Amino acid sequence: APVSGLQLAVARAAKVGLQRVSLLLGSKPLCDGLLTLAAAGLSDGALVDAVLVAPARFVLTASADGSARLWRTEDGTCLQYLEEHRSLVTCASFSPDGSSVLTASLDGASKVWNLDGGYCACTLDGADYQVLSATFSPDGSKVITAPLDETAKIWHVADGCLLHTLVGHREVVISAKFAPDGLTAVTRSADGTAKVWSASDGACLQTLACGGSEARLAAFSPDGLLLLVAGANQTARLWQREGGEPGKPFVLARVIAGHEAEVSTGAFSADGALIATAAENGRIAITRAAGDAAGAAPLVLHGHLGAVPAVAFSPDGALLASGGGGGFTARV
Numbered sequence: 001a002p003v004s005g006l007q008l009a010v011a012r013a014a015k016v017g018l019q020r021v022s023l024l025l026g027s028k029p030l031c032d033g034l035l036t037l038a039a040a041g042l043s044d045g046a047l048v049d050a051v052l053v054a055p056a057r058f059v060l061t062a063s064a065d066g067s068a069r070l071w072r073t074e075d076g077t078c079l080q081y082l083e084e085h086r087s088l089v090t091c092a093s094f095s096p097d098g099s100s101v102l103t104a105s106l107d108g109a110s111k112v113w114n115l116d117g118g119y120c121a122c123t124l125d126g127a128d129y130q131v132l133s134a135t136f137s138p139d140g141s142k143v144i145t146a147p148l149d150e151t152a153k154i155w156h157v158a159d160g161c162l163l164h165t166l167v168g169h170r171e172v173v174i175s176a177k178f179a180p181d182g183l184t185a186v187t188r189s190a191d192g193t194a195k196v197w198s199a200s201d202g203a204c205l206q207t208l209a210c211g212g213s214e215a216r217l218a219a220f221s222p223d224g225l226l227l228l229v230a231g232a233n234q235t236a237r238l239w240q241r242e243g244g245e246p247g248k249p250f251v252l253a254r255v256i257a258g259h260e261a262e263v264s265t266g267a268f269s270a271d272g273a274l275i276a277t278a279a280e281n282g283r284i285a286i287t288r289a290a291g292d293a294a295g296a297a298p299l300v301l302h303g304h305l306g307a308v309p310a311v312a313f314s315p316d317g318a319l320l321a322s323g324g325g326g327g328f329t330a331r332v
Contacts, residue, residue, distance in 0.1 A: 003030050003040050004138060004181040008223060010050045015271060022097075024049040057314070059321045060101060062089040068103045070115070073319065082113050084120050090132050091310070095140045102143060104134035110145050112157055124155045133175040133216065137199070138182045144199075145176065152176040152187045154199060164202035168195060175216040180224045181246070188218035194229045196250065206249050208239060216309070217265050221272040226253070226289060228266050228275060234259045236266055236277050238289070254291060258298060259283060264307050269317040276320055278308035284322055303331055 003023065007030075011021045023030040025048055030040055042048065058079070059071045068089050070080035082092075085105035092103045100121065101113040110131050112122040124134075129147035136143055142163070143155045152166040152173050166176075171191035178185045178199060185197045188210070196206040211232030219228045224241075227250055231237040235257045239250040256263075261281035268275055268289065278284045282304030301320070310323040322331050 002036055002181060002183070003042075004183075006037065006042075006048070008180065012223070014050075021050060060092045060094060061323060062092040062103065062310075064088045066105065066107075068092040068101060068113075070101070073314075080115060080118050082118065082120075084111060085109065087130075090130075091134060093135055095136050096138055097140060100140070102134050102136055104131040104145060106130040108147070110134040110143060110155075112143070122157060122160050124160055132173075133177075135177045137178045138180055142178075142182075142199075144178055144185050146173040146187065148172055150189070152185070152197075154185070154202070164199075166195075166197050166202050166204070168204045168207075169193070175218055177219060179220045180222055184224075186218045186220065186227060188216055188229065194218045194227075196227075208237075208250060210237065211235075217263060217277075219267055221268045221289065222270060223272055226268070226272070228268065228277075230263045230266070231255065234262055234279070236263045236275075238275070256287060258285060265309055265311055267311050267313055269313040270315050271317060274313070274317065276311045276313065278304075278311050278322060280307040282306055282308055284308060284311060284320070286320070 007021050007023055025041060057073045059073055062068050066085045066087055066089060067081060067083040069078050071078055085107050087105050087107040089103050089105050092101060094101060099115055101115060104110045108129055110124040111120045114121045124143060129149050131145050131147050133146035134143055141157055143157055145153050150169045153162055154164040156163055169189035169191050171189050173187050173189045175188040183199055185199050186194055188194045192210050194208045194210055195204050197204055210229050217230035225244055227239040229237050235255050237255055238253045240253040242248040242251050259279040261279040263277050264280050266277040272289055274286055275289050276286050284301040285298040287298040308322050308324045312321050
């Protein structure tokens with residue numbers, strides 16, 4: 001079993017998000033979630049310390065002015081201003097340990113930033129293609145990007161080396177993300193499909209039909225057993241591992257309806273209990289991942305004036321950040 005499996009078990013037992021759990025063997029951090037327990041030096045009866053990281057109160061935004069900014073939610077103060085891209089920044093995300101930020105841009109590059117010093121530590125150069133999406137692996141050692149072509153790419157952060165190119169979509173890939181255990185990844189394409197890939201060798205494991213929607217949304221639940229994908233006809237589709245078992249193929253569990261415009265994005269809460277979906281008309285709806293009781297209405301958030309391209313829960317699930325919707329605003 002991998003180290004990430006132990007981390008998931010601790011997160012479930014503590015009822016916290018996976019990103020809040022750090023494991024220590026003595027004074028040694030167990031950072032590589034892909035290592036087997038034996039390779040990490042663990043044997044039956046080994047004593048492992050679990051550290052629960054306190055919930056953060058920061059929001060990261062990506063801007064059309066070529067920058068990313070770190071904000072404090074309590075008072076709206078901008079704490080960091082990351083500018084080095086030459087064009088619009090399409091996305092920005094924290095590393096699993098919170099020490100770095102990853103940005104992607106239409107200038108063709110993705111950048112890893114050191115938050116302590118506010119400088120660019122590594123550039124993953126896609127050269128000829130604009131980058132629409134970039135995310136860290138769960139252990140922070142890799143990055144997966146979606147350049148504006150029919151592929152996705154997996155990079156090694158330490159040296160910027162390209163490890164795998166994921167080939168198989170017929171149209172541009174518009175988003176790419178790792179699963180929580182780091183063993184697989186999902187891509188979303190304008191060809192109307194999502195694909196699940198092996199992160200170790202780049203092989204395509206499964207293709208999911210999305211009903212023609214070209215939205216970017218494709219996101220794993222924190223335990224990796226659910227997959228949320230934008231569907232056609234103003235819906236999102238929730239897929240579940242067959243039998244609820246890790247490694248099994250995904251099967252369609254249910255369709256999330258109720259929006260009056262195409263679903264643009266979505267996210268799970270850190271405990272996997274809630275799902276937020278946002279639409280092109282600015283409407284955001286929060287539903288239960290397990291399904292609401294008969295007749296129960298979702299919690300609907302209004303305020304954005306147009307399409308919402310990004311939503312994210314805080315680590316403790318108490319806050320939801322949303323960006324876009326006209327006026328170049330972010331809301332919490």
